[in-house]
Amino acid sequence: MRYLLALLIVFFSQAISAQEDAVAPPGNPGEANMGRKVGNLPPKKKEGDKGQDVTIRDYKIIGYERDTTFLDTTISIQKEYKYNFLRKDDFELMPFANVGQPYNKLGVNFDVKDTYPKLGASAKHYNYMEVRDVDYYNVATPMSDLMFKTTFEQGQLLDALLAFNTSKRLNFSIGFKGFRSLGKYQYSEAESGNFKMTANYETKDKRYNLRAHGAAQNSLAEENGGLSNKELQFESGDSDFKDRSRLDVLFSNATNRLLGKRYYLDHRYILFGSKIDSGKTRTTALALGHEFTYETKYYQYKQTAQNDYFGDGYDSSISDKASLKTTYNQVYAQFSNKTLGVLTGLINHYHYNYFFNSVLQTPTQLIQSQLSGDEISAGAKYVKKIGGFQLNGSAQVNISGDLSGNLLDAFASYDINKNNKLKFSLHSSSRMPNFNFLLYQSDYSNYNWQHTGDFNKINNNGFQFDLDSKVFGNLMAKYTSLDNYTYFASDPSETVVEGGEQAFVKPFQEGGTINILKVKYAKEFKWKGFALNNTVMYQDVSQANNVLNVPQVVTRNTLYYSNFGFKKALYFQTGVTLKYFTAYNADAYNPVLGEFYLQNQEELGGFPMLDFFINARVQQTRIFLKAEHFNSSFSGNNFYAAPNYPYRDFVIRFGLVWNFFS
Numbered sequence: 202m203r204y205l206l207a208l209l210i211v212f213f214s215q216a217i218s219a220q221e222d223a224v225a226p227p228g229n230p231g232e233a234n235m236g237r238k239v240g241n242l243p244p245k246k247k248e249g250d251k252g253q254d255v256t257i258r259d260y261k262i263i264g265y266e267r268d269t270t271f272l273d274t275t276i277s278i279q280k281e282y283k284y285n286f287l288r289k290d291d292f293e294l295m296p297f298a299n300v301g302q303p304y305n306k307l308g309v310n311f312d313v314k315d316t317y318p319k320l321g322a323s324a325k326h327y328n329y330m331e332v333r334d335v336d337y338y339n340v341a342t343p344m345s346d347l348m349f350k351t352t353f354e355q356g357q358l359l360d361a362l363l364a365f366n367t368s369k370r371l372n373f374s375i376g377f378k379g380f381r382s383l384g385k386y387q388y389s390e391a392e393s394g395n396f397k398m399t400a401n402y403e404t405k406d407k408r409y410n411l412r413a414h415g416a417a418q419n420s421l422a423e424e425n426g427g428l429s430n431k432e433l434q435f436e437s438g439d440s441d442f443k444d445r446s447r448l449d450v451l452f453s454n455a456t457n458r459l460l461g462k463r464y465y466l467d468h469r470y471i472l473f474g475s476k477i478d479s480g481k482t483r484t485t486a487l488a489l490g491h492e493f494t495y496e497t498k499y500y501q502y503k504q505t506a507q508n509d510y511f512g513d514g515y516d517s518s519i520s521d522k523a524s525l526k527t528t529y530n531q532v533y534a535q536f537s538n539k540t541l542g543v544l545t546g547l548i549n550h551y552h553y554n555y556f557f558n559s560v561l562q563t564p565t566q567l568i569q570s571q572l573s574g575d576e577i578s579a580g581a582k583y584v585k586k587i588g589g590f591q592l593n594g595s596a597q598v599n600i601s602g603d604l605s606g607n608l609l610d611a612f613a614s615y616d617i618n619k620n621n622k623l624k625f626s627l628h629s630s631s632r633m634p635n636f637n638f639l640l641y642q643s644d645y646s647n648y649n650w651q652h653t654g655d656f657n658k659i660n661n662n663g664f665q666f667d668l669d670s671k672v673f674g675n676l677m678a679k680y681t682s683l684d685n686y687t688y689f690a691s692d693p694s695e696t697v698v699e700g701g702e703q704a705f706v707k708p709f710q711e712g713g714t715i716n717i718l719k720v721k722y723a724k725e726f727k728w729k730g731f732a733l734n735n736t737v738m739y740q741d742v743s744q745a746n747n748v749l750n751v752p753q754v755v756t757r758n759t760l761y762y763s764n765f766g767f768k769k770a771l772y773f774q775t776g777v778t779l780k781y782f783t784a785y786n787a788d789a790y791n792p793v794l795g796e797f798y799l800q801n802q803e804e805l806g807g808f809p810m811l812d813f814f815i816n817a818r819v820q821q822t823r824i825f826l827k828a829e830h831f832n833s834s835f836s837g838n839n840f841y842a843a844p845n846y847p848y849r850d851f852v853i854r855f856g857l858v859w860n861f862f863s
Contacts, residue, residue, distance in 0.1 A: 255862075259341035260364075263401065263412075265333040272344065274860050276772060276818035278725075278734050278759060284816075284825050284856065286358065286380070287327060288348070292736060292757055294327075295787075297842045298445075298849045299384035300352045301328065301391030301422060303790055305797065305843050307755050307782055308738060309717065311661045311681055312628045316597060316605040317551055317576065320525045321637025322500040322795030325459045328378075328420060330395055332465055332494055335414050337401040338364035338374045343863045350825070350856030352382035353849070356392070358856075372401045385445040385850065386425065388453035393420035411468040419460045424502075424792035426451030426510060427845025435847060436838045445850065454505040455519075457795055461498035467491075469535070484539045492531040499524040502643075502793050511793055512647040512704030519644040521793065523637060528552040542585030542592070549597070551576040551605065557642040561649055568651045572640055576602030589616035606631035606658050624667035631658045634687040637794065638708040647705055648793060656710050660684040663717075674724030683715040688748055689791065689798035706791050706798050709748075716743040734759040747801055752782040761814075773817040780810045789844045797843070805841045810848070821860035828853050 260272040282290045286300050293308030303324035314333065319326075338344075343365040350358045358380035366372040374397075381392040399414040428435055429449045434442045442448055467490070474486025501522045507514030533547035556571035580597035593612040599605045609629040616622050633639065633656070640651050663681035670676075691697065692705040721738040738755045761776025784807035788797035813828040833840060833851045840848040 255341045260344050261339040263337040263339065265335070272346070272860065274818075274821045274823075276774060276816055276823050278732070278761060278774065280823065281759075281774070281778075281814060281816055281825070284350070284858070286350075288360065293738070293755070295782075295842045295848070297846055298353070298386060299389050299391055300358060300380060300382040301393055301420065302389070303327070303797070303843075305787055305790075307752055308719065308740065309749070309751055311659075311683060312663075313608070313630050313632060313661070316578065316599065316608050316630065316632045317527075317553070318604055318633050318639070319635045320498050320500060320523065320555070321635040322457075322459060322523075323635070324790065324797055325420060325422075325457065325500065325795040328393060328395065329418055329459065329461065330397065330416055332463070335397060335399060335416065335465070337372070337399050337412050337414075339372050339401060340364045340366060345859070345861045347859040347861075348856070349858075351854045352380060353385055353852065354383035356381035356383055358382075370403045370405065374399045386428075386448060386847075387446055387450045388423045388425040391420075391422040394418070408471040409468070411466070413466045414463075415465070416461070416463045418462075419458070421456060421458045424455040424457055425453055426455070426508075426792065427790070427843075428847070431845060431847075438838050451510055451845075452504070452508050455503065455508075455792060457500070457502045457792060459498070459500050459795070461496060463494065463496040466493045474537075486537045488535045488537075490533045490535065492529070492533070494527070494529040497524070497526045500795055502795070507645070509701050510703055511645045512701060513645070515644050515646055521643045521645075521648075522557070523641065524556055525636060526554045542583060545582040547580050547582070549576075549578045549580070551578075551602075553604070555636045555640065561642050563646075563649055566651060568642060568649055569640060570642075572636065572653065574602060574604070576605040578602075578605055580608070590614070604633040606633070620671040621673075622669040624665075624669070626665045628664070629662045631660045633658050634708070634710075637796070638687050641794075643793065645793060647707070650707055652708060652710075656687065656708075657685045659687060674722060677719075677721045679717075679719045681717040681719070683717065686711040686715050686749060689794065689796050690748070691798070691800070703789075703791055703793075706794070711744075711746065711748045713745040715749055717741070717749070730762050730764050732761055732763065734761070747786070748799055750786040750788065750799065750801070752785040752806055755782040756780070771817055771819050773815065775815040776813075778812045778814065780812075781808075782806045787841070787843055790846060800844060803844050805844065808840045809836060810840070821862070823858040825856045825858075826853070
């Protein structure tokens with residue numbers, strides 16, 4: 202009730218103060234403001250102008266590939282889907298009960314952007330900002346973006362960003378995303394902090410451009426191993442266990458942490474180039490550039506006492522730590538011509554040092570303490586637009602080094618008309634598995650291995666077709682052929698005793714080819730103020746052995762109503778979302794590795810998840826109120842995100858997104 206009261210107060214106070222301010226016209230409030238003046242934005246003056254209104258287009262967001270968008274202060278059903286911990290659509294993910302815990306996969310995509318192995322602990326990386334996830338800003342005036350959302354018991358989530366400039370050509374941003382959530386179950390507290398600073402600079406003649414960022418990220422989570430008596434205490438629906446903190450868990454003495462620090466620089470200089478009349482585009486130009494990244498990262502698992510659930514230990518307590526230091530340099534030359542397109546040639550150097558404290562001798566092998574080396578590769582990129590055709594291509598070939606591989610991406614799109622667009626893409630890549638597949642050391646005796654000599658590079662070949670139509674909807678069909686798929690699983694040659702279910706989890710590599718067909722269709726139907734938004738995904742996996750499990754069908758359907766209120770000062774949407782996926786052998790979670798592993802003994806899924814929401818927009822403020830999984834109390838206690846790990850119960854959560862301009 203306190204969230205509902207706060208919501209009503211905000212509604213009325215904002216609506217009364219905003220009735221004389223400019224708002225988006227009622228034509229289609231779910232779309233961006235398209236250069237219109239936004240209420241409360243300050244006026245901006247340019248040289249030679251008496252004055253000019255600032256529009257939302259003057260607050261630019263620049264991505265890693267230098268693609269530029271602008272700040273969007275509207276509200277839509279897509280904003281509802283992205284208003285979560287990750288701040289992106291989680292249609293293909295299944296979250297655990299608490300914020301900041303892992304996500305199980307409902308869909309797969311094996312396409313890669315880089316050909317180098319990662320640290321591992323992939324279940325802990327969903328909230329980790331990689332180089333490609335950091336945006337840069339070019340703003341007319343100081344701008345802030347604040348996102349707040351309640352969590353689960355004794356904590357909150359805040360994502361704050363401030364972007365400003367010292368001149369039109371030098372822009373900075375400072376951002377911090379942090380949360381703490383105790384969770385509903387015993388020993389499931391999670392917290393994290395993600396800090397970033399960015400700089401974006403361009404000289405007056407636009408010949409030199411620099412982008413840089415620094416990031417420090419830290420996530421910490423308590424691990425309880427899941428429920429220990431789920432049939433009696435959870436699935437039975439016994440009223441004595443409605444308070445989830447009373448349910449027994451496997452252990453209450455373990456934590457894992459992921460910490461990373463990164464420094465990034467990308468700068469280029471245009472050697473020559475003739476300008477067209479506007480002075481913004483060069484008909485022919487040659488530029489030289491350099492990209493640099495230095496990053497340190499470690500994953501750590503601690504447990505105050507060894508637990509037979511993971512097997513025997515070398516010590517009475519467990520303290521595992523895997524560290525990775527990388528340095529990346531790319532030098533490139535870019536030739537652009539209005540007729541020929543943009544061609545980029547590049548050379549990459551990648552130095553890595555993945556290490557543990559000492560060498561380990563097991564009864565079967567000598568396990569090294571580190572993997573260190575240098576990788577050199579060369580590549581090219583091409584971009585060209587011809588009428589309604591858009592062509593993109595990139596290729597990268599390994600020159601020296603043992604771990605990196607090759608990469609080929611080709612993309613073509615055609616604008617049939619303003620309502621229909623076709624896309625076709627090819628992807629081919631090869632690279633070694635992540636470092637924790639190749640080498641790992643632990644105080645648990647069975648969690649020690651080295652596979653640098655017998656694991657091969659993962660090969661991925663596939664193509665994708667997309668049809669984006671405002672009339673017929675959006676259709677995506679993707680085919681992937683996967684060789685040397687690498688995964689974690691319990692060793693079938695070992696006998697697992699009761700109480701030691703994860704004692705023999707280790708990496709394996711599949712020798713056969715896995716073929717994956719993935720089809721996704723999205724379409725929204727509208728009638729007056731009502732709308733039905735639908736997304737359906739079908740997946741089929743062809744494989745000799747069941748090593749890759751995904752649900753065959755995943756669907757999300759939202760029925761909602763939109764309208765204005767308070768003399769059109771307020772715009773709101775309210776509705777119900779159904780998410781459902783067919784039963785399948787969902788991967789199990791291993792907290793020692795921070796990874797999911799294959800299991801074929803227990804089917805999960807086949808249960809509905811219903812959410813009710815009310816969202817509203819007043820000026821640049823968006824308000825979100827959601828009753829999550831409100832059907833949990835009457836649809837049965839069989840809702841799991843992974844074996845032993847339930848999905849969340851019915852909960853009401855409240856949040857806001859503010860944008861301030863000065």
